[in-house]
Amino acid sequence: MTLSPRLAAVAGLVRQGSRFCDVGTDHGCLPVWLVSQGICSGGIAADLRAGPLSRAAETVKRAGLSEKITLCLSDGLDQIPSGSAEDIIMAGMGGMTMLRIIERTAWLCDRSIRLILQPQSCQPELRRYLADAGFAVETERAVREGRHCYDLFSLSYTGRRQTLTPVEAVVGRLPQNRDEDSVCYVKMQLRRVKRQYDGLFRSGRDAAETKELLLALEHCLEEMT
Ligand SMILES: C[S@@+](CC[C@H](N)C(=O)[O-])C[C@H]1O[C@@H](n2cnc3c(N)ncnc32)[C@H](O)[C@@H]1O
Incomplete structure (x- = not known):
């Protein structure tokens, strides 16, 4: 098997x-x-x-x-x-x-x-x-x-x-790994949060927190690659 x-x-x-x-x-x-x-x-x-x-x-x-x-x-x-x-x-x-x-x-x-x-x-x-x-x-x-x-x-x-930061809640400890699959996971979450942000922005709802998370995830990805 x-x-x-x-x-x-x-x-x-x-x-x-x-x-x-x-x-x-x-x-x-x-x-x-x-x-x-x-x-x-x-x-x-x-x-x-x-x-x-x-x-x-x-x-x-x-x-x-x-x-x-x-x-x-x-x-x-x-x-x-x-x-x-x-x-x-x-x-x-x-x-x-x-x-x-x-x-x-x-x-x-x-x-x-x-x-x-x-x-x-x-x-x-x-x-x-x-x-x-x-x-x-x-x-x-x-x-x-x-x-x-x-x-x-x-x-x-x-x-x-422990209280997790918003980034830790979304991607856990994966940013510390820096391997290809961890990068892939962080990118996938980044796309998901971007879709969420776009939806909030289009509907005129408060998107400030989501934007902050998006920027933090982008930064995290830059550090990994
Ligand atoms: C998608 S399968 C996953 C099978 C396997 N663990 C895997 O990862 O390939 C989900 C299984 O969880 C079972 N399940 C869902 N809720 C459950 C619960 N509260 N307690 C025990 N089993 C549960 C379902 O009956 C189903 O067989």
Whole structure:
């Protein structure tokens, strides 16, 4: 089995020897890959819906890993007991869904747990929430797949609350990386904020804050290239 560049990058943030829980597993490829590559000895593949979970069950069975990967029907981590996994993966889901799952799972506030997140949307809201709730980013990466560029990051709880700048909320720590995919991600966000600015400007609404963000992102990109 080979993983897409996005999922391979997610797998790259999982700690060797940890027990994982893949929330929103869908096809179950990531859990199977983690175990078959010897990165983890076992873990949990969870999904909200029975359809995706049965797809995951099929993938796990085909790989002969039914004894090592537990399948669990669960809304977020609601059915996952504390202590059953150390590396919590959420990939390919909306940022607000991730935020709500983290917000209601008290046992994530433990320094030994690593969150590995690859949100599809609402990244600024998710980043702001995590910083304010005392989670600190350990590693952040961007990865290009086809025409899209994704960002992903790992975090753990420190209890130290942080307030992010508007640029940090939008592009996280990627400006420090300076690699091609991080540049691609910052450019993508720059285009998104430009569209937002144009819309506000055309409709005569207050665009001052968005313009400030746009200029800060342009500066950030100049520094990266
Ligand atoms: C687009 S798929 C992503 C699959 C895989 N994680 C990946 O990155 O390729 C999103 C999956 O998240 C699941 N999902 C959505 N909301 C969820 C929730 N609250 N709890 C658990 N799973 C959820 C969906 O059922 C779906 O299978």
